[in-house]
Amino acid sequence: MTTLRPARLRPTDLARIGTAGLRARPARAILAALGIAIGIATMVTVVGISASSQEKLLRQLDELGTNLLRVSPGDSLFGDSVKLPENAAAMVKRLDGVTNAGQTADTGTTVRRNDLIPDGISLGITVQAADLDLLATLDGKVRHGTWLNAATERQPVVVLGAVAAERLGLVIPRGQVWIGNRWFTVIGVLEKMPLAEEIERSALMGFPAAKEYLDHDGHPTTVYERSTDAAVEGVRAMLARTVSPESPNEAKVSRPSDALKAKAAAAGAFTGLMLGLGAVALLVGGVGVANTMVVAVLERRREIGLRRSFGATRGQIRDQFLVEALLLSLFGGGAGVLLGSLATFGYAQLNTLPTVVPMWAFGGGLGMTVVIGALAGIYPALRAARVPPTVALAAQ
Template sequence: MSRPLDLLAEAVRGLRARPLRSVLCAGGIALGMAAMVAVVAIPATTRQALLDSLGQDGNLLTVSSGDTIDNQPAPLPPQSPAMVRRITGVQRLSAVGYQAGWIARRTPLVPVADTNGLALIAVDADLTGTLDLKVSHGRFLDAATSRFPVVVLGSGAARALGMTSTGPDRLLTLSTPDGRRTATATVLGILADAPLAPELDSAVLIGNQAARTRLGARSGPTRIYLRADPDSVTTVHGLLAATASPGDPGAVVVGRPSDLLVARLTAQSALNNLALGLGAVALLVGGVGVANAMVVSVLEGRSEIGLRRALGARRGFVGSLILVESTLLCLAGAAAGGLIGFAVTWASAVSQAVAVQVPILPVGLGLAASVVVGLVAGLYPALRAAHLAPAAALRIAG
């Protein structure tokens, strides 16, 4: 048997002889490695899912005219949707209108003065196609239901109202701020979160036709959502302000929601770097624990070291044995930590219904770092064991 294999076999026997200490030492490294894998892989998984979504939603544009003096959405000219639709490159379009004179409440028993209510927005049935909205309960408005007093709740509005289901018994009260005019509406559906249109999450949606016939809505749209040909997004973006409001294009705000999400990703990357640093610190702390345990091991094993030296073991063999033991501890801890980190990442991905993404480079660097930590942590105790005199060690043991 070659000498490296002798060293490895002896190191394994030494670790098995002290199982509790070995497990505790490797556990410190495992926690650091698990933290490092988790803080890298979980954001990477979420980021990849969001980037995939951005690839589908990068051609979404919005047109609005800002807010009025009392911080309410200002209407666009009534002819704006028709004019914008004529722009070459516009594929789909849907306009919504904020109903400034109406609010939605759970019950008419609460005075209007005691609640702000929820914003009421008039929408077309094709809004889900333009924004790729998902309905978590019930269904969305269509050509038939848009004529009747039925509403769809944004995800935040549903939570605020305490509604988790739909049905004929799920009713809302629509009223003017002064409470003089009221109407009752049935909850037809509840939307899932809409990250590209967060203003809809906290609103109550009603059909445009019902808003006109039953609420007396007459103002123009307050926001236009449109999908442009991906190759024409820049051109369409430059034409939207002047087309939507030829008389005052400076008052029109043209947005691209995906840009905001990209900015959020940039901020998230900075936070991920901080988390990665914390994982590295945890790995370093685990290495210090290994070093401390190996020093104690050398002190407690002086009689064994002295006996080995008396039987002819060279200093290099004894020092290498301690070094191999500490390296094995770090490798075992890194492997266990990697599996734990992957399991946590997998559980997070399953809960979000996205594919698992584990960046190979950072994880590989973490594994390499654990080996380096093992070598550095075992260096001092290895040197101490190698320079321990046989006679002195046997005398102390005796």
Template sequence: MTPAPRRTRLRPTDLLRLGTIGPRTRRTRSALSALGIALGIAAVIAVTGISLSNQAHLLARLDQLGSNLITVGPGKDAEQKPVPLPATAEKMLADIAPVQQVTATGATKAEVYRNDLVPRQQTGSLTVLAARLDLLTVLRGGLASGRWLDRASERLPVTVLGDQAAERLGVTAPGERVWLGGQWYVVSGILAPNELAPELGTAALVGWPQATAHLGADGTAGTVYLRTHPERVPDVQAVAGATANPANASGVAVSRPSDLLTARGEAKDALTGLVLSLAGVALLVGGVGIANTMVVGVMERRGEIGLRRALGARGGQIAAQFLLEAVLMGFVGGIGGLVMGGLTVYGYALAQGWPAAVPLSMVVAGPVVSVLVAALAGIYPALRAAGSSPTDALRSA
């Protein structure tokens, strides 16, 4: 009795060579299919990396400026009219135990212009504020150029301009003059932008005594800035309104500027979610492209499939060959997407001056996800190839 022939077995190296037949013989089609996967992976990595880079930049700025700053200002009454702070607000707030530093700005009746020929109505949306000498210290702000107010200049016609105010007035350097409150003031400095106090960017700041004596300021704080113990910020926020204006606590606006920056970052997360959804669609399209390539490949290679089946190849081996072809295209696409996404993140971060951050999880997950998508896309074509009858395949070849 003739013994039954042994089943053929493919070594992993042989299977790998067979799996590369399709990509090697149909390079353009395979490259385009892999490109679809690569674009999806690149989009995921780029969006995630840029978001993390932006977050790292934001956290670095918050660490530098401090997240323990609280702003207390006028609120609004039932008729939506501003409620000014009482004259005692600044002193009362300074008496709160966890409060470490207090400073303030005050409103004036003056306007600032480039010169005395500018019509009065063309204010450029600029304000003139009285400023305490320790304002920059409490806000941890800086000067783009020039000098801040001191005990001598706070009583003189000297002003420090916010960065936007200097730009709108056409002032480029300290030493120039502006028309402020009906007389000439010398610009001693220009502020650098401050994320926690953006309102100072459009202001001309003068010393408190000068504003009170000549610019119609009543000596009352318009906005009070508090630096508190970092762990006691919520406690101070809770009592700041009632402390500043015991008679009308609801008429006091208490805010934490760093919360606004954090909220802005969280708002960007919604956009990130949208872009990641689009990246998921790109991955799906890439998977469909691979499936389409594999299905067409199975139809074109029916003769090859029939010949291999006639020579003893099992259906599982045929399926493994085509599934491996799909996985290889997915892997190549994943690596390509990883490179494109990484370069995009580092290039964008470099242009913005941010620290580049590409999460390690994405570096690992990118190729893995692309391989899984490609494997799922290749299952049907592989099963179709495995189910082909040798005689039908050879007859149609």
């Protein structure tokens, strides 16, 4: 006697049967897939926004360069404040590989719109003396007006950083500001300087003017140096010894671009938290898929019984419901990837960011939906496979 083996279902057969089950109840399928879509969309959006923000900062860093170094005075062995020499920038320029150097000095005074505003209200703006090479060293640009020159550096005039101009309400050069009990004329407003944000919040005048009108001693508080890319590390090793030969440990050397790199890293600092929230949403979506499939098993007992009566094996019934769960999750995952990409694009356009969605976010999102679908479909599929055909038919 020949025993007939049940026919094996091909992948195309399983896909057709699985989609038929979803098409029979479209509203329920859409609602179940929506939970998966929200979770995947959240995760793709978080990754995309983080990657876009980082890309903007890295592009900005490439434009500004990483060859800018900054020297500032430290503390002596006894904790006393120290001063850099008046000609610190000139000393730095003598180093091999240095292309330019400029310096500033905090005058310790405040700037106000007029003489009626109390002296204690500074708006977070500092008044600094600056030499003529500062703007070129920082690769800065003048938005309105002009920069200091050999004539104006001796006059009671100032150039405002971008933030300082906004806070004083002088986004274009006009009028005067009150500094050190006298009026100073505003002759220029600078563009933003991401590598020297302290300059953005400053009112800048020439060193000769600071000495004459504010009794400044002429010692700089910060020296900025620009060198060739190949010479950066060598120059960095020599800077402290150059500006403070007797006590090099009393000079602090830093690279402003490191702050931008840290900022780029911080752009992804909340990614883990937000991905966790997305994972929770995805888990909720997986529970929704599992619930939908369990209800489907209960509602389709007659279908299961008929298929078993016509020779369908437990394995085929199990595979049918498992494929339905996988397809349901994949539909939700595909929609989530699309929605997440669109959300990233919209956010990037509104915030003038480059749109970047890593490829691994697409693959990871779809991969997670397959895992969630498999996990969510295992129990309902096994439950469907265990239903005897006679019990299923009798229940109707």
